[in-house]
Amino acid sequence: MQNEPITNITNDSLNISIQDSLFVQIKNLNENISSIHSDLHNHLNQETDTFLGVSNDTIFTVVFTVLIFALGILIDRLIKRKNEQADLQKLKNYFINQFDELKNNIVPELRNGYKKFYQETISLDKGIPTTAPKILTNTYDRLSNLESPLLFKTFKNSSYFNTAFSQIDFIKNLMVIVDDYHSTVVQQSETLRSVFVSLDKKYLDKVIEFTEYEKNNNPNYRQDPTFLLLDSKVQYYHQNIVGKRALVDYYKSVIRPIQIQIVNTNLFRTHPIGREISILGRDISHQYSHLRILNIEIRQQYRYFTQVLNRTISKLESLNTE
Template identity: 90%
Template sequence: MQNEPTSSITNDSLNISIQDSLFVQVKNLNENISSIHTDLHSHLNQKTDTFFGVSNDTIFTVVFTILIFALGILIDRLLKRNNEQKELQKLKDYFNNQFDDLKKNIVPELRNGYKKFYQETISLDNGVPTTAPKILTNTYDRLSNLESPLLFKTFKNSSDFNTAFSQIDFIKNLMVVVDDYHSIVVQRSETLKSVFVGLDKKYLDKVVEFTEYEKNNNPNYLQDPTFLLLDSKVQYYHQNIIGKRALTDYYKNIIRPIQAQIVSTNLFRTHPVGKEISVLGRDISHQYNHLRMLYIEIRSQYRYFTQVLNRTISKLESLNTE
């Protein structure tokens, strides 16, 4: 009987404890729900600054992105422009280096070669060299290949650019003209000389024939001035002319004296060999004069080429390519 009250008390205490625990949990749950409800209500009712319905944060992000993109483009263009300026400067430096070589060395040297050609080299005795004076260089081509809109930008004056390249093309084309002209006159000279050489052999043979004829038919040939003259010229020819470049000497000291003697003594009409000598001498004189006129023409032409290059040098020096 004593155990029943005790058991009842214990059960009541347990029930009270359970009820307290449930009460606490329900209370906590209500508080959490209330907090969530407050936060949600606050979030839903929070006022945000906007610009035409777009938040400032969004506007800032978009504007900042655009600015970064634009700045990147600007920096890229500046870098490209800087690189382009460096490349243009390299191009201009290379052009000026080649151009200075052209106007200070190549063209003056070529001009001097032409000058020496017509003053000293070309003559009846020396003949015409097989090739014209030239400078072995690719500078003309290199400079011509540099002509471009990019290089044009580096010139302060467009007329200087145009003049520079027109002169470069002129010099390059002049070399072709000179070479073509020289090839023609070399051929003409060789043709005239070959005819001259053929006549020369026949002429000397006739002069020797004349002296032999006189020996056989003129008992006084040793006192005959014509025989003595022609015989001395045969000896002179073998001593001073044959095998040498002595065309002028040959004409002046052999052909002309013999022709004058044959004509003045009327032997070109009365002597059986004298007539043939006079005809051959006349033909040789014609060929000699053709050669002389050709060489005068060649020297005059190279004198003109020299004057042209003098004017070209003056134009090149007056240009501002910096």
């Protein structure tokens, strides 16, 4: 029984020794884990200087931000450039559409109008229309307003651009020249015709007065060639001239035959009324000559306008507006 306490003490000491050794080992293990954890933490969070004391993370962040900013600017510029190119193409398409209309329809139609004007429309009988041939369109103005540095960029050849707009301006100015010219010659023609009309009435009155005078003073008036001629011309005038556009026929069939008869018979000197007829006939002949010359000049001028537009059409067709 005495040995039991000793045995118990020995066992307790052994247990304590074992417990102390286990505690030490656990403590050391914890310290090692803590050390590893601390090293790992320091390693993961340490700042490594790469350039002027700036970390890789900072450099990456800055560079990435700059790249994103630059890429945004580049994309924005590309979008703007694409939109500008689209707008330029729309502008070019509109120009080509208007230019083709001018080249293929408007100018040729105007040229044909001038050609018909001098070949068929203008005459002594018909007179001159109050307005010049024209095409009612604003294409000239629309095209002129398109001239710009932007449109210039769309032309492969700058000389085509310059030629195109020089021809557009030329056509536009030609319309003004033609209108001014036409207004002038219409006024001149109307002035000459008004004088002609006033002389015409006086002339016929004198011719009728001559026939009445002969009836009252010439017993043989029915056999008198001058009386018979003038009397027949009065009838011809009322049947074929009055109310008609027959200026040429009036001059050739009435005025000239009477003038020739009055001069050949010397009645412009010997007959009291014959002299007045000859003077009025002379004045009418001068007016008729002025009108005829004016009409010839107008026809020649419109023939020139036609030739100008022919050359213009050739130039327009030779241009490459692509």
